Amino acid sequence: MANALDCGTRRAARVRHLETKLSELLGEQAWRESGLGDPDDVEQLKSRITTLEPQVIDLTGQLEERDEELQAARAANRQAISRLNTARPTEG
CATH class of the missing domain: 1.10.287 (Helix Hairpins)
Structure with missing residues (x-):
């Protein structure tokens, strides 16, 4: 049971990390496409x-x-x- 709980905690942390990374990448892409980002x-x-x-x-x-x-x-x-x-x- 404890092993499953640790696994779930690690997966939740990994999902948060991936969501943050995806958000950053989408933000950078939107910034570039808007013409406001670095050429x-x-x-x-x-x-x-x-x-x-x-x-x-x-x-x-x-x-x-x-x-x-x-x-x-x-x-x-x-x-x-x-x-x-x-x-x-x-x-x-």
């Missing part, structure tokens, strides 16, 4: 990232150069305005 072409996306990374680095460098040029132009503009303001005769 199947992950390797293609990784390849695209690898291709785009050098371009991002290059564009970042260009942006930094443009920022430096803009800062220099602003400094030159401030100096020019300052000279114009000090060169004006004062009214009085």
Whole structure:
């Protein structure tokens, strides 16, 4: 009798485990089919990232150069305005 009870307990635990696993797999499948899950072409996306990374680095460098040029132009503009303001005769 005790042996049969243990067997039933083990089977019930196994059924719970299999139900949980089935639920997880069905959830993952529904997630993928909904379009919200990971795309199947992950390797293609990784390849695209690898291709785009050098371009991002290059564009970042260009942006930094443009920022430096803009800062220099602003400094030159401030100096020019300052000279114009000090060169004006004062009214009085």
